[in-house]
Amino acid sequence: FVDGALAWLPGQSVLQLDGDDALRFLHSQTTNDVLQQPPGAARWHGYCSPKGRLLATMLAWRADASIRLLLPDSVAETIRRRLAMFVLRSKVRIANESGALVVLGLVGAAGADALARLQLAAPAPMKVAVADGASLPRSSGPGEPGAHPLTAIGLPPLPATAVDGAVADLPRWLLVAPVDAIEGVWHALRARLATIDSRAWRWTDVRSGIASIVPATSEQFVPQMLNLEADAIGAVSFTKGCYPGQEIVARSHYLGKTKRRAFLARIAARPGDDARQPSPGDVPREASPGSTPPEPLPGSDVVDRSGQPVGLVVAAAPSPDGAIDVLYEAQVAAANEGALAVGGQVLRPIALPYPLPVA
Incomplete structure (x- = not known):
């Protein structure tokens, strides 16, 4: 962890809300203030039942006129269907984009250097950085900037007290990458970072003290x-x-x-x-x-x-x-x-x- 590590996170889904009413619609559904969430910022949100009990916790960020939600696979489709029930006449489209996106986790100071290889400035905690789609190392063909740019999201750090040999908190990031670019992205990151499995990454989530609903x-x-x-x-x-x-x-x-x-x-x-x-x-x-x-x-x-x-x-x-x-x-x-x-x-x-x- 101290020298920098990279994890493939297969258990995550990304929901995308598009349309003229997307932000206002989500604002009416979650515990956080979507309308006050600026572009370039990530925020945690809860989604509750009418009795105030959590059905999901989600990490949300703006992507142009859209907003994206990261949450576990095990609840993502249930949440998508439940949100869709309340769209009614609102101009909103809710899609599960997990088939088009891959989620990676990076931890340790070397993660910033690894992101720089992808023309991404490492964002601070709860900030978002987006790479130009034209510059992505794609698996085939030059590609063009598309609907799924490479996105880095800063997370709360892993406390130094959790890791032997750490003298400072270890920064953490999520990287959301388009499937057609993942081979080149993974190769570029592995040149700088060791790999860990998703259970090891889950431990960093546990130590952050931020809950995920399953x-x-x-x-x-x-x-x-x-x-x-x-x-x-x-x-x-x-x-x-x-x-x-x-x-x-x-x-x-x-x-x-x-x-x-x-x-x-x-x-x-x-x-x-x-x-x-x-x-x-x-x-x-x-x-x-x-x-x-x-x-x-x-x-x-x-x-x-x-x-x-x-x-x-x-x-x-x-x-x-x-x-x-x-x-x-x-x-x-x-x-x-x-x-x-x-x-x-x-x-x-x-x-x-x-x-x-x-x-």
Whole structure:
């Protein structure tokens, strides 16, 4: 990671909204303020049910008169169909462009040099840079600038505390490339970066503390439970007006302190490190010598010392040192008390890379 790494991310989809009413339509659907999102900026958005429960979290950016949404394959088509239900007479076309686009992830300072090989200035976190389509290294033929330019998106960095040998936070980027250019793009990036698999990239996402909704966690959380209104994430506007679930989300914000939040924790790799005093009927399992612990699935119960469910796993991924890092949602009181576990494995708290909102 420190020297720079590159990952192919096959589990991501890109939805594109076009048409005269595209921006205003999306503004009426998500938790963030689309109309105040300028070109050249990326923003996190939530998409809620009428009960204020998250159906998806998405990364959105403007592409000329269009707006694009990046979200997991597992929910993308469901979200596309649901959005289409509300188009009515609006001049909006919603398409899943995943067959035309490939998503890559880059991490580490060398990523900026690698992007420069593609005539892309590495964007700062939550900024967007676009390359001239005519300059792309295409797999066949010269090509012309088309509807899918090469796009780099800056992400929140990987905290230095997460990586052995890192003296500063490691920058991260997403690269959205047209399929007909991916062979040349991949070759240019690999000349500068080592490759990692998508699970290793998922670990960097987990350590960012930013949640992604999958089918197992759909409709389980209001946005505040996943810290989406935190300044560092900025996925919720409380001034933009109506969208599905807005009344519930606003009520949670204005009436009292949020009692559930998302937290980070680690399941230790070394045997014995994750041992605790068992409660009746709840005996933690220790990892076998030299092994990585079992990886809990999204939606798995997080339990307290008495075995009572107090939260859910949002995402988990193996760390470079063989542990499992977990992003989970739980009652604040239970998380502060500690002694939580998932699947019999003890969760050791890790600091989030951003402060939690006060309320």
